[in-house]
Amino acid sequence: MLSLRQIRYFIAIAETGSVSAAAQAVHISQSTLTTAIKQLEDSLGAVLFSRHAKGMELTHQGHQFLRQAHLILASVDNARRSLQQSTDDVEGELNIGVTSLVAGYYLADLLARFQKIYHKVKLRVIEDERDYIEHLLVSGEIDVGVMILSNLEYRSALNTEVLTYSHYRLWLPPEHELLELDSIGLNELSDQPLIMLNVDEMEERIRHCWAGSGVRPQVSMRSASVEAVRSLVSAGMGLALMPDMTYRPWSVEGDRVEARRILDISETLDIGLAWRRGGARNPLIDYFLPVARESLPARQAAMG
Template identity: 30%
Template sequence: MKLSQIRDILAVAEHGSLRAAARQLDVAQPAITRSIRELEDELGATLFERHARGVRLTDMGKAFVRRATTVEAELRRAREEIAQLRGRHRGEVSVALSSAPSVTLLPTAFAAFRRHYPDVVLKLSENFFPAIQADLASGRLDFYVGPVEAPMAQPQFAMDPLYENTRVGLARKGHPLIARRSLAELVDAQWVRVTMSAGGNDSAFEAMFAMHGLAAPQVALHARSNLLALLAVANSDLLAIVPQPWLALPTMAGLFDPIVLDAPLPASPIFLVRRHDMPLTPVAEHFSDLIRRAALNHGRHGV
């Protein structure tokens, strides 16, 4: 098995087309076809099947790609780690964050990181743990920063708690329900629910109401983007429950008011999550240390 064959398989799996993969890799399409055929002969299994618009992975192909993705990611990290240990601070760091640490931790950590490593590419995405767990396990992501439900149920990951998380209700300026002080008084309201899952079936939102003995809230909008959620709340009577640090954003004061509830809204703590079995590259380790330092500062100042 050759590394070039792994490269070819992953490119075809990503693009769903031999022609598109050849174009991305800047190699002739017959060379990719031959590469895949030789690997299939070696494995004794068919990895792709043709269809009208290209090719798709077989079940065996999906199994191979899961392993090959990890191999490819670790080989890239190996090259970058050697270069970094030799003093060439290049490469990339891939991190997923939820919205709360994006507001509280990222600005300070990002500025410090850029001063130290201006030539390293940071790849940042906003998401929650269930949506990125497979990418973290495969090595596509270096680490994740955000809430984690039932953290003890994830033995393949190291989970470092950073700080306690809090949430608040959010409404547009002048909303008629702004003076309400409990979820029970908001039972007739309609809500925006921010979810990063395609089906919008995250249960934590409804769980907040269930903890107070209330029926499930009336969800009028599922938003897979925090920006879309804020736009919806700012331009309607819909309410949302958001991380408290959002209120510190400069743009929030003129458009929104918090709904200050008597009982605090529970939220999962913020964790830094990485794989147990594989160390980070030096620059990724440095960025994770900067995130931890920002969390310590956040805890001391309570902001």
């Protein structure tokens, strides 16, 4: 049977990358921690860590369980707070960094939810490019980032947690010839004009989806605006490969936009949280993380 203690120990190792550092963080012996993790793996029937000379690294199953482990502790912590502490007692300032694409689709809901619960906390939000937000996180100038995690440069200096995965889909205008196909692959796009989204390093991510396919995208236009891409596609000016989180079936002009999965693309755009690893941190982060864990996946599910 799983215990909350085992889950906390598991998260400690996942965040520190080593048994010794995790044991210090949770104030137990290394042998006790190792035994607890072995019991957890046996109970789950899964290998959560790969062990090597430099420490412990999450396996694919470990990454999957980490998401659930955070949700479990968030639910328990929220239940405890609701019984033990009035949110009126929580005050201070929380500095949040966000990248522009994430800001447009997640930030308002998340901040509104947090502010409704912790209305005495002052929120300060900085929106900028991923590399600058990362710099501010590592230097301690902001407390937590809500951002695309796929391109992080200083991952070893940050704790990260993926909250939702956004698949890529092909946007097409109504009655496009490709809509008649049962399935669409990248080969079918070799002679199609493409409109490229080039905000938040999206062009790099989208081009990465094409890598190894042998097909070279025929980019006819670029735009930093999702709405511009949507309008151009609906007007028949080209197709676009876009993350699912940005999809809406109608342009601002009221024209229809269709979306289809591409067989060759299994990659996802990973959206989540990042905060500095080690050292003192703003205690308000511990109130923000559970709210974020509960709100972002729900929003993504609602978008289908």
